[in-house]
Amino acid sequence: MALHWSSGLAVAVTAVLAVSVLFPAGAAGHPLPPASGMLFPQFYQHTCPQLQEVVGAIVAKEHAKDPRMAASLVRLHFHDCFVQGCDASVLLDADGSGRFQTEKRSNPNRDSLRGYEVIDEIKAALEHACPHTVSCADIVAVAARDSTVLTGGPGWEVPLGRRDSLTASLSGSNNLIPAPNDTLPTIAAKFHNQGLDIVDLVALSGAHTIGDSRCVSFRQRLYNQNNDGRPDPTLNPAYAAKLRGRCPKSGGDQILFALDPATQFRFDNQYYKNILAMNGLLNSDEVLLTQSHETMELVKSYAASNELFFDHFAKSMVKMGNISPLTGHSGEIRKICRRINHH
Numbered sequence: 001m002a003l004h005w006s007s008g009l010a011v012a013v014t015a016v017l018a019v020s021v022l023f024p025a026g027a028a029g030h031p032l033p034p035a036s037g038m039l040f041p042q043f044y045q046h047t048c049p050q051l052q053e054v055v056g057a058i059v060a061k062e063h064a065k066d067p068r069m070a071a072s073l074v075r076l077h078f079h080d081c082f083v084q085g086c087d088a089s090v091l092l093d094a095d096g097s098g099r100f101q102t103e104k105r106s107n108p109n110r111d112s113l114r115g116y117e118v119i120d121e122i123k124a125a126l127e128h129a130c131p132h133t134v135s136c137a138d139i140v141a142v143a144a145r146d147s148t149v150l151t152g153g154p155g156w157e158v159p160l161g162r163r164d165s166l167t168a169s170l171s172g173s174n175n176l177i178p179a180p181n182d183t184l185p186t187i188a189a190k191f192h193n194q195g196l197d198i199v200d201l202v203a204l205s206g207a208h209t210i211g212d213s214r215c216v217s218f219r220q221r222l223y224n225q226n227n228d229g230r231p232d233p234t235l236n237p238a239y240a241a242k243l244r245g246r247c248p249k250s251g252g253d254q255i256l257f258a259l260d261p262a263t264q265f266r267f268d269n270q271y272y273k274n275i276l277a278m279n280g281l282l283n284s285d286e287v288l289l290t291q292s293h294e295t296m297e298l299v300k301s302y303a304a305s306n307e308l309f310f311d312h313f314a315k316s317m318v319k320m321g322n323i324s325p326l327t328g329h330s331g332e333i334r335k336i337c338r339r340i341n342h343h
Contacts, residue, residue: 039159048130070147071211072115077144083172085324087165088136106173136337137162153267154310163331184291202298203312208259209271215247236278272303
């Protein structure tokens with residue numbers, strides 16, 4: 001079914017009708033989840049029908065103020081799902097109890113993960129509209145979809161019904177999220193660990209069509225890629241020279257660079273064209289071309305067809321959003337996304 005998202009807010013009425021037959025409303029209008037604990041897009045259709053509208057409006061407002069925010073919200077969903085599943089564990093602050101350490105301080109997240117305040121704003125609006133109903137994990141998933149649509153990318157129906165974790169994992173965040181200097185086999189293993197395959201890996205890497213990276217994340221490619229005091233031979237020398245102008249050998253760790261300088265704020269397949277021209281910014285981008293025939297063929301396919309990339313990206317985002325959700329009576333619906341409820 002072809003869906004056209006107007007600012008990511010549209011609801012596929014036909015799908016709603018079809019699903020309401022499959023999942024009749026339970027007592028007090030609460031949807032009965034399928035027995036398997038699966039997620040489904042109409043989970044809040046009776047309990048919070050304004051969910052999509054509220055999330056979409058706030059994401060659009062924040063994106064208008066800060067065009068980087070779209071990429072940040074997509075990344076937030078990714079960094080959440082790869083640690084304990086899509087359970088909003090990444091949003092928890094240190095709670096002082098010592099029961100867990102916040103994921104916000106992990107190497108992949110510290111000084112770079114952002115968008116927490118946007119999620120807070122959406123949560124506050126939804127607590128006003130439909131109290132104690134919508135999970136923070138579902139808010140993050142919908143915000144990621146809306147961010148993709150706002151920047152010109154594909155839309156998809158977001159399966160819903162996730163619940164929020166009671167804990168976080170700093171070690172999981174440090175060890176499970178792919179790093180920019182990981183080898184391709186390491187990245188592939190980290191995706192496989194989450195039930196994601198090579199197609200998912202290459203398609204989801206395409207999120208780097210928007211957003212920024214810090215100098216610290218690719219510096220070694222400019223100066224000392226193979227511990228030989230020389231730049232990465234798989235990086236276009238002209239591009240490397242330009243990058244060295246703003247990313248020094250030491251210092252300047254937090255200086256930002258566009259992952260796709262050609263169309264920095266547009267969600268498109270330009271990222272793959274950049275890789276083919278040896279203009280991938282991160283080592284983890286360029287290895288998709290240089291370290292595996294299978295990933296190379298996918299890079300070429302997506303560079304040749306924006307439509308194919310959009311189709312695969314949307315499918316892989318749904319798949320990633322389905323990683324180990326808490327459903328039924330597991331976890332909770334947090335009132336404030338930064339902390340667990342008082343039990």
